[in-house]
Amino acid sequence: SYVLIQPPSVSVAPGQTATLTCRADIIRIKRVHWYQHKVGQAPTLVIYDDSDRPSGIPDRFSGSTSADTATLTISRVEAEDEAVYHCHLWDGHSDGKFGGGTRLTVL
């Protein structure tokens, strides 16, 4: 089981908006990061500190938190966005935690 709860899969049509969630009580007090992981590739940081976007990441990607839930929103979804998305935070003294990952399928 995982401390951070992510739905296993989300499907969305091209051009629509994908909403991926990550839930845990600790999110109320911790910063959440999101990674995009395509098959056979290294993961890519797409959102850090809840809502900041690294340079080079399209502004279609945005993040937010509310209460115990962090949300990664991908607007105007494209086929290239198909990947597994992992949420991540630092829990306690020095323990990194990941969600189980959500597979985004672009229909």
Next chain:
Amino acid sequence: QVQLVQSGTEVRKPGASVRLSCSTSGYDFMPNYIHWVRQAPGQGLEWMAWIKPNTGGLQYAPQFQDRVALSTDPTIDSVFLQLSRLTLNDTAIYFCARGGDWDWKTPFDYWGQGSLLIVSS
């Protein structure tokens, strides 16, 4: 550009040890934390440990505390992960990833391509 290049596939028997490497380039190796994260088949990511090359500081996740060791070779800007007393459950892809240079509680901004470890009798 920043790159982390990892060693290739390893196959080991249960009880054996393995040493994986992560060679970095494109930035000053010494200040940034390097973390190791693994992904077992069908599972999510699991954080294992970090090392800070310029201080030698280390931190291991509790579940790996007694059988993992990280080291560095600054002459070749590389980090090594040694995992001992392997079991079938250690079969996974192992990633190295770069953290910040001021704190270990940072996101991972660059990742290696992963090293596949297969543990099989």
